[in-house]
Amino acid sequence: MATIIASAPRLALPGVLKHRAVRKLLLLAVVAAVLVPVLNARWASGSWPHELTVDVSQPLTRASNWIIDNRDSHPLFLYFFGYISNAVVLSVRAVYLTLLAAGWAGVTALGALVAWRVAGVRLALGTAAAFLACGLLGMWVPTIQTLALMVVAVLASVVVGALLGLAAGLSDRMDRALRPVLDTMQVLPAFAYLLPAVLVFGIGVPAAVLATVVYAAPPMARLTALGLRGADKEVLEAIDSLGATARQRLLTARVPLARKELLLGVNQTIMMGLSMAVIASVIGAGGLGDRVYQALASVDVGAALAAGIPIVLLAVVLDRVTGAAGGGHLPARAKPRAWRRLGQEQRSARLWAYAAVATVAVAVAARLAGRLDWPPAWTVGIAEPVNRAVDWMTAHLYSGVPYIGGTADWAGHFTTWILDPIRSGLQWLPWWSVLLIVAALAWLIGTWRTALTAVLAMAAIGVLGVWKPSLDTLSQVLAAVAVTLVVGFATGIAAARSDRFERLLRPVLDVFQTMPQFVYLIPVVALFGVGRAPAVAAAIVYALPAVVRITAQGLRQVDPAAMESARSLGATSGQQLRQVQLPLARPALLLAVNQGVVLVLAVVIIGGLVGGGALGYDVVFGLAQGDLATGLVAGIAIVCLGLMLDRVTQPTEPRAQKGA
Numbered sequence: 001m002a003t004i005i006a007s008a009p010r011l012a013l014p015g016v017l018k019h020r021a022v023r024k025l026l027l028l029a030v031v032a033a034v035l036v037p038v039l040n041a042r043w044a045s046g047s048w049p050h051e052l053t054v055d056v057s058q059p060l061t062r063a064s065n066w067i068i069d070n071r072d073s074h075p076l077f078l079y080f081f082g083y084i085s086n087a088v089v090l091s092v093r094a095v096y097l098t099l100l101a102a103g104w105a106g107v108t109a110l111g112a113l114v115a116w117r118v119a120g121v122r123l124a125l126g127t128a129a130a131f132l133a134c135g136l137l138g139m140w141v142p143t144i145q146t147l148a149l150m151v152v153a154v155l156a157s158v159v160v161g162a163l164l165g166l167a168a169g170l171s172d173r174m175d176r177a178l179r180p181v182l183d184t185m186q187v188l189p190a191f192a193y194l195l196p197a198v199l200v201f202g203i204g205v206p207a208a209v210l211a212t213v214v215y216a217a218p219p220m221a222r223l224t225a226l227g228l229r230g231a232d233k234e235v236l237e238a239i240d241s242l243g244a245t246a247r248q249r250l251l252t253a254r255v256p257l258a259r260k261e262l263l264l265g266v267n268q269t270i271m272m273g274l275s276m277a278v279i280a281s282v283i284g285a286g287g288l289g290d291r292v293y294q295a296l297a298s299v300d301v302g303a304a305l306a307a308g309i310p311i312v313l314l315a316v317v318l319d320r321v322t323g324a325a326g327g328g329h330l331p332a333r334a335k336p337r338a339w340r341r342l343g344q345e346q347r348s349a350r351l352w353a354y355a356a357v358a359t360v361a362v363a364v365a366a367r368l369a370g371r372l373d374w375p376p377a378w379t380v381g382i383a384e385p386v387n388r389a390v391d392w393m394t395a396h397l398y399s400g401v402p403y404i405g406g407t408a409d410w411a412g413h414f415t416t417w418i419l420d421p422i423r424s425g426l427q428w429l430p431w432w433s434v435l436l437i438v439a440a441l442a443w444l445i446g447t448w449r450t451a452l453t454a455v456l457a458m459a460a461i462g463v464l465g466v467w468k469p470s471l472d473t474l475s476q477v478l479a480a481v482a483v484t485l486v487v488g489f490a491t492g493i494a495a496a497r498s499d500r501f502e503r504l505l506r507p508v509l510d511v512f513q514t515m516p517q518f519v520y521l522i523p524v525v526a527l528f529g530v531g532r533a534p535a536v537a538a539a540i541v542y543a544l545p546a547v548v549r550i551t552a553q554g555l556r557q558v559d560p561a562a563m564e565s566a567r568s569l570g571a572t573s574g575q576q577l578r579q580v581q582l583p584l585a586r587p588a589l590l591l592a593v594n595q596g597v598v599l600v601l602a603v604v605i606i607g608g609l610v611g612g613g614a615l616g617y618d619v620v621f622g623l624a625q626g627d628l629a630t631g632l633v634a635g636i637a638i639v640c641l642g643l644m645l646d647r648v649t650q651p652t653e654p655r656a657q658k659g660a
Contacts, residue, residue, distance in 0.1 A: 047431060047467055047468060048431045048465075048467035049431070053464070054463050054465070056629075056633060057629040060628065060632050061629040064199060064628040064629060071202065084206070084210075085201055088152065088205060088206045088209045089206060092152050092209065095147075096145060099144045099147060104131070104140055104374045108128055111127045111128065111130075112125070114127075114321065115320075115321050115324075118321055118324050120324075123324065126320070127317050127321065130316070131143075133309070133310065133313055134314075135374040135378065135379070137306050137307075137380065138380075139288060139306065139307055142287045142288045143287070143288060143314070146274075146287030146314070147314075149205065149208060149209060149212070149285055149286075149287060150270075150273055153208075153209045153212035153213055154273045156209070158220055158269055160213060160217045160221075161218065161219070161220025161221040161265065162221075162224050162262075162265075164178060164220075164221035164225075165221040165223065165228070165265070166224060166228065168221065168224075169224060169225040169258075170250075175229075178221065178225075182222055184643060184646075185214075186222075187598050188638070188639055188642050188643075189602040189606075189642055190276050190517065190602060190606070191608075191638060192635050192639050192642070193214050194282060194619070195619065195635045197210045197211040197214075197283065198283050198623065198628065199628060203283055204283075205284065205286070208280035212280060215272060215273075216269045216272040216273040219265055219268035219272060220265040220266065220269045222265075223261045223265035223268065224258070224262060226258075226261050227257070227258025227259075227260070227261025227265075228255075230257075239252065239253045263322070266322055267322040267323050270318050271319055271514060274315055275517055277289065278311055278519075279516070279517065279606065282623055288308075288310055289518060291303065292304050292307045292308055292519070296525065297609075300387065301386060301390045301525055302382060302383030302384060304522045304525070306381075306382050308519045308522045312514075312515050315514040315515055316514050393526070408528065410533075411528040411537075414479075414536070415532055415533045419475060419479055419532050419533065422475040422479055423471065427471050427472075431462060431467065434458065435458055435459060438451075438454050438644060438648060442454035445590070445649075445650070446647065450650075451647075453643065453647050454643070454648050457643040458640065458641075461640050464636060464640075466618070469613075469614045469634070470640075473601075473604060473614040473641060474641065477539075477597065477604050477645065481543075481600050483536075483540050484540050484544055484547055484600060487540070488596065489547070489551055489592075491544075491548045492547065492548045492549070492551025492552040492555065492592070493552075493577065495551075496556050496581075497555075497573075497577075502552065509549055512542075512545040513545045517606055520539075521534075521538050521606065521610050524537045524538045524610070530610045531610075532607070532611065534607070535604055535606075535610055535611070535612030535616075538606075538610075539601075539602075539603035539604045540600070542600070542602070543595070543599035546592070546595045547592045547595065547596045550588055550589075550591055550592040551585075551588065551589060554589060554591075555581050557585070557588070558580065559584065562584060563576060563580060566579070590649070590651050593649050594650045597645045597646070598642070598645070615638050615641070618631065618633070618634030619631050619634045619638070622634065
C-alpha cells in the first residue's frame with residue numbers, strides 16, 4: 001500500500017515536465033509573472049522607455065573632438081600611434097612602389113610562377129589570366145593598391161594571430177581567456193571595426209590596415225591554437241623521451257605537426273583580409289573597393305562591375321593558391337605524385353630560385369621596353385555596355401512584365417508584405433517581451449549565462465537609444481535568414497542525396513564563398529535598385545553557400561549503420577530523411593542556422609550603402625559626415641545585436657549544458 005501511495009505523485013506528473021527545455025520555460029514564466037507587472041507599472045508598454053536611455057552622444061563627441069585636437073600634439077599619439085601610422089604608411093607605400101616598379105608583366109609573372117610552384121600549371125595559367133583581366137578592365141593601378149594594402153595587413157594579421165595562437169596553444173589559462181574574445185570578434189560584422197580605427201587614426205590607410213588586421217587575425221589565432229593543441233601525443237612523448245627542451249619540442253614537433261592548420265589559418269586570414277580591405281574603402285583604403293564604393297554611391301552599376309570583377313578574380317586566385325599550399329585544392333591522386341616529383345629539398349630550392357630569376361628577367365625586360373604601366377590601348381571598357389543593359393532592364397524588366405511583374409515589383413512586394421510587417425510587429429511588441437523572447441531562445445539551447453549575455457546585449461541597445469533602428473535591422477535579418485534557411489536546407493538536402501548535383505554545385509559554392517561581401521551589392525542594385533529588399537537579397541546570396549555546405553556535410557556524415565537499419569525496416573526515402581538523417585544531423589543544422597544568422601547580419605549592415613537604412617545607414621552617415629558619435633553608437637549597437645543573435649542560435653556544448 002505504501003508503495004502505491006509513494007508512486008502516485010510520480011504517475012500524476014505530466015511526462016512533458018521531464019524535459020529540460022520545459023522546466024526552463026516554466027521557470028522563466030514564473031520570473032516573468034513576477035517582473036512584468038512591476039516593469040509595466042513603472043514604465044508603460046511599448047518602445048524602450050526614454051527614462052532607461054543614456055545619452056552617450058555628448059561624451060563620445062567630446063572624446064572624438066579631444067582625439068582630433070590632440071592627435072598631432074599628445075605624447076600617446078606622437079610616440080605610439082604616430083609611429084604605428086607612419087610605419088603602416090611607409091610599408092604600404094614601399095610595397096606599392098615595388099609592385100609598380102615590377103610592372104604589369106613582372107607582377108603577372110610573379111603570381112603565375114608562385115601558383116605554378118604551389119599548385120601546378122593549370123592554376124598558374126588561371127592566375128596569369130586573372131591579372132591580365134584586371135589590366136584589360138582598366139583596373140591595374142587600383143588592383144596594385146589593393147594588393148599593397150593586403151600584403152601589409154595580412155603579414156601583420158598572420159604575425160599577431162600566430163603569436164596569440166601560440167600563447168593559447170601552449171597555455172590553458174590563455175586559451176580560456178582568449179576563447180570568448182575570439183568568439184565575439186568572429187561574429188561581429190566588418191563594419192563594426194571601422195569606427196574605432198577611424199577614431200584613433202583618422203580617415204586613411206593606417207585606419208584601413210588596423211581594421212583589417214583586427215578583423216583578419218582571429219582565424220589565424222584560433223587555427224594556430226587548434227593545430228598546436230591537436231599535435232599527436234605519442235610524437236610529443238617520443239620527443240620528450242629524447243630529452244628535448246620545450247623550445248625544441250615546439251619547433252621540431254608541434255609546429256611541423258600543425259602545418260596543415262597553420263596554412264589553413266593563412267588562407268582564412270588572406271580571404272578575410274581581402275574582404276575587409278575592400279570594405280575599408282569607406283574609410284579611405286583606396287584601391288578596387290574605393291572604385292566600387294564610389295560607383296555604388298552614384299548607382300553606376302557598370303563602373304561598380306568593372307571594379308568588382310577584379311576583386312572576385314583576386315579572391316578566387318588567392319583562395320586557390322593558398323589552399324593548394326596547404327594541400328586543400330590539389331586532387332587526392334595529384335598530391336603524392338607532385339611531391340614525389342619535387343624530390344629533395346635542394347631541388348625544390350633550385351626551382352624557387354629559377355622562378356625568382358624568371359620573374360626578375362620579365363620585370364627587367366618590361367622596364368627596358370618601357371612597358372611598366374598597363375597600355376591604355378589594351379583596356380576594354382565594360383561600364384557603358386553594362387549601364388546600357390541596366391537601362392534596358394529598368395525599362396523592360398523592372399515592372400510591367402506580364403503575369404510575373406518585374407524585379408522592382410518583386411522588391412516592392414517583398415518590402416510591403418514581409419519586411420514592413422516584421423518591422424512593425426517587432427516595434428509594436430513591448431520592450432520587455434522582446435527581452436523575454438531573447439532570454440527564452442538563448443536559454444533553450446544554452447545555459448543561464450548564455451541567456452544573461454543575450455539579454456544584456458539586447459538591453460544595451462535600448463540603453464543606447466537606438467531601439468527602433470536596431471529592430472529595423474533585426475527585421476531585415478529575420479526575413480533574410482528565413483529565406484536563406486528554406487532555400488539552403490532544400491539545396492543542401494538535394495546535394496546530400498545526389499552525388500551528381502553535389503559535383504555540379506561545388507564549384508559554384510567555392511566561387512561564392514570566396515567573394516568579398518561588398519561585391520554582392522553590385523548585382524542586386526542592378527536587378528532591384530536601392531532599398532531594404534536589395535540589401536536583404538545580397539545577404540541571402542552571401543549566406544546561402546555556407547548553409548548549403550554545412551547542411552549537406554551534416555547529412556552525409558550520418559552514421560551509415562543507422563541508415564542501413566532504417567532501409568532494412570522498409571523505410572521510404574522520405575522517412576529516412578525525416579526520421580533518421582535530420583534528427584542525427586541536428587548539430588550540423590543548428591550550426592548552419594548560426595552561421596546563416598551571422599553572415600546575413602554582416603551584409604545587412606553593409607546594405608546601408610544601398611538604401612538598407614537602420615544601423616548600417618547610421619554608420620555610413622557617421623563616417624561620411626564626420627559625425628563619429630552617431631556612427632559609434634550605431635557601431636556599438638551592431639556589436640550588441642551580433643552578440644545577441646550569436647547567443648540565441650549557438651548551442652552550448654554538452655558539458656556546459658550538464659553544468660547548467
